[in-house]
Structure formats: structure tokens, C-alpha cells
Amino acid sequence: MRALVRLAVPVLLAGALTCAALGEPAAAAVAPEGGREMVLGPRPAPGPVAPVAAYRISGRFGDRGRLWRLGHHTGLDFVARYGTPVRAVTGGRVVKLAWNPSWGRMVILEVSPGVTVWYCHLSHVLVKIGDVARGQVLGRIGTSGNITGPHLHLEVRVKDRPTDPATYLWGAAPGTPGAVPRWYPAVPIMTVAALAPLRSR
Numbered sequence: 449m450r451a452l453v454r455l456a457v458p459v460l461l462a463g464a465l466t467c468a469a470l471g472e473p474a475a476a477a478v479a480p481e482g483g484r485e486m487v488l489g490p491r492p493a494p495g496p497v498a499p500v501a502a503y504r505i506s507g508r509f510g511d512r513g514r515l516w517r518l519g520h521h522t523g524l525d526f527v528a529r530y531g532t533p534v535r536a537v538t539g540g541r542v543v544k545l546a547w548n549p550s551w552g553r554m555v556i557l558e559v560s561p562g563v564t565v566w567y568c569h570l571s572h573v574l575v576k577i578g579d580v581a582r583g584q585v586l587g588r589i590g591t592s593g594n595i596t597g598p599h600l601h602l603e604v605r606v607k608d609r610p611t612d613p614a615t616y617l618w619g620a621a622p623g624t625p626g627a628v629p630r631w632y633p634a635v636p637i638m639t640v641a642a643l644a645p646l647r648s649r
Contacts, residue, residue: 494582495538495622495623496537496538496582496616496617496622496623497535497537497538497582497583498526498535498537498617499526499534499535499536499537499567499600499602500526500528500532500533500534500535500589500600501532501533501535502528502532503526503527503528503532503600504526504527504528505524505525505526505527506525506526506527506599507521507523507524507525507601508521508524508525508614509521509522509523509524509610509611509612509613509614510612510629510631520629520631520632522603522610522632523566523568523601523602523603523610523613524601524602524603524612524613524614525599525600525601525602526589526599526600526602527597527598527599528589528598528599528600529589529598530571530588530589530590530591530598531571531572531588531589531590532588532589532598533585533587533588533589534555534567534570534585534586534587534588534589534600535583535584535585535586536557536565536580536581536582536583536584536586537557537559537565537582537602537616537617538559538565538582538623539559539579539580539581539582540557540558540559540560540565540579540580541557541558541578541579541580542555542556542557542558542575542576542577542578542579542580542586543556543557543558543564543577543640544556544577544640544643544645545573545575545576545577545645545646545649546640546643546644546645546646547643547644547645547646547647548568548593548638548643548644549593549594550593550594551566551568551569551593551594551601552568552569552570552590552591552592552593552594552595553568553569553570553571553572553573553587553590553592553593553646553649554566554567554568554570554643554646555567555570555573555575555586555587556640556643557580557586559623562606562607563604563605563606563625564604564605564608564640565602565603565604565605565613565616566601566602566603566604566605567586567587567600567601567602568593568600568601568602568603569589569590569591569592569593569595569598569599569600569601570586570587570588570589570590570592570600571587571588571589571590571591571592571598572587572588572590572649573586573587573646573649574586574587574588574649575587604616604625606625606628607636608636608638608639608640609628609632609636610628610629610632611625611626611627611628611629612626612629
């Protein structure tokens with residue numbers, strides 16, 4: 449039995465190294481160990497990244513105030529220096545570059561069917577419609593739209609209704625949106641389709 453184990457380990461390692469060299473997961477590699485099968489599977493997909501490398505949170509989802517149409521804040525505000533790069537929190541597809549009097553220059557990233565991430569108040573937009581990778585720079589922090597200072601307003605929407613971005617980024621299951629709050633209407637006030645297209649980057 450010991451001879452079989454000694455023989456299996458080099459073969460297993462060689463197979464894993466071959467898969468690594470080809471950029472493939474070594475999911476099929478199985479070796480006996482104490483009478484049990486040992487499976488070397490692919491690593492789980494990495495979770496979302498913060499949209500800004502260095503920041504301070506100034507406004508949280510659900511905050512109350514007169515600044516917001518519904519009396520509640522529908523996103524998460526990341527304060528950073530003007531021009532700071534803004535990154536895709538996860539891979540997805542840019543489905544719209546938009547302009548809105550309140551949100552300013554916007555990038556809308558669809559991360560799964562019906563789930564979109566809205567990047568608002570950008571000074572510059574650096575992407576086009578199409579696929580982007582996790583961590584790819586989409587634009588830069590700005591002061592466009594209705595704003596009191598440079599920051600990124602980030603929203604995570606499910607079928608155009610807002611959910612808490614903190615749940616999506618750092619919750620128990622990162623990458624999974626939370627629930628739509630009760631204070632938000634059943635019919636979305638704004639939709640991706642209704643946003644005006646961006647004319648100037």
C-alpha cells in the first residue's frame with residue numbers, strides 16, 4: 449500500500465503542475481490518503497473588491513436626510529481625492545454610459561442578470577460598452593451632478609431597485625445582493641433604460 453501511495457503522489461503532482469501550466473484547475477486530481485479520496489479542486493472565485501483603493505465612507509445606504517428625493521440614501525458614498533481611479537467591483541458588462549442631473553456622469557455595470565452596479569459623480573469615464581474585468585478602472589472620482597464634494601456614489605440594484613452595496617461588497621455572502629428596503633417603492637423611480645446616454649466623457 450505504501451508503495452502505491454508513493455507512486456500516486458508524484459503522478460498527482462505532475463498532473464497538477466501540467467494543469468497549472470495550461471491555466472486549468474486541477475479539479476480531477478484524486479489520490480488515496482488514509483483510505484479517503486483527496487480531491488484537489490479549483491479555488492473559489494474571488495469576491496468583490498472595493499471600488500476605490502483608499503477612501504472614507506461618508507454616506508451609508510438608508511441614511512435619512514433632505515438631500516435625497518425619498519428622504520433616504522440609495523447608495524454608499526466613497527470619499528476620495530478628485531481624479532482617483534474607480535474600479536469594477538467584479539467582472540461584468542458595461543451596459544450603459546449615462547448622464548443624470550443628480551448622479552452626473554455614470555457607468556452602469558451589469559454583474560448578473562437583473563443586477564447592476566451604478567457608478568455616479570464621475571469626472572471622467574474611461575470605458576466603453578462591453579465586458580470588463582474585476583478591478584478594471586472604469587473612470588475617475590469627480591464632482592459631476594448634484595454633489596457637495598468629490599466622491600463616488602455606488603449603487604447595487606436588483607431589477608432597478610436599490611439594495612445595500614455594503615451587503616454586496618462585505619456581507620456574509622459577498623457578491624450576493626441584499627433585500628430591497630421597504631421604504632423604496634415597488635415601481636422603480638429610475639431605470640437603466642430611462643437614463644439619458646452620456647454625450648461627453
